[in-house]
Amino acid sequence: MKRLEFIFIRHGQGEHTVNLPASLQNPDPALTKEGINQAKKLRKEFPLSEKDVLVISPIRRTLQTAMIWSEGINCNKIVTPLVAPRMFPQNPNWDSLPCDAILKKEIIKDEFSCFKIDDELLFDLWIEGINTLPEFKFNILAEKFIKWCKQLHKRRVYIVSHDGTITSYRQFITRKQLSKGDFLKETGWFKIEC
Structure with a gap:
């Protein structure tokens, strides 16, 4: 397969980061005003065209970042739990936080109707996510995700995700400890190219 350029982008500032640690208990946090401004700045940094593909985490703050950034551009926008929140580093004693709960597909379809929901890859991840998966299981999914992205037959794929998820994928792709x-x-x- 040909090499593909991945551009991982962290979402804009979310409400869950404003009053730490209490705000992490906030379910379904949206972007702050600053987060909205940050998402708008992506338009200049990474101008999109109809040929581009955005792969987006099923969390409100990532969906909002992608929606604001791609406003007016009819590019392919795909939502998948393979780039949902992930704890980094992993600790089997930690639980997922309320701010990282995956939105239900019905909410995404209703509020982000221009996004395509990926139902093809591992249906159960829409319930469980990748947040607390052991590293060996995540690595299997990461390999599948990269192959899936390559099958999109694009030169580059933009991935709007979360700090721990992006770092997990970086570590998997580069094979360097982060x-x-x-x-x-x-x-x-x-x-990164892969």
Whole structure:
């Protein structure tokens, strides 16, 4: 298969980061005003065309980031739990936080109707997500995700996701040990070919 350019972009500032740690208990946090402005700035940094593909986490703040960034552009927007929140590093004693709960497909269809929902890849992930998967299971899914992206037959794929998820994929692709110090800031990005 040909090489593909992945551009991982962290969502804009979310309400769950404004009053830590209490705000992490906030279910379904949206973007803040600052997060909205950050998403608008992506239009200049990464101008999109109808040929582009956005792969988006099924969480409100990532969906809002992608919607604002791609406003007026009829590109392919695909929502999948394979880029949903993921704890990094993994700890089997930790639980998922309310701010990282995956939105129901019905909500996504209703509120983000221009997005396509990916039902083809591992249906149960829409319920369980990838947040607490052991690393070996995540690595199997990461390999499948990369192959799936390559089957889109595009030169590049933009992925709007979360700090822990992006760092997990970076570590998987580069085979280098990373830490929380490698997390991207809001709307920060990381580009890699694979």
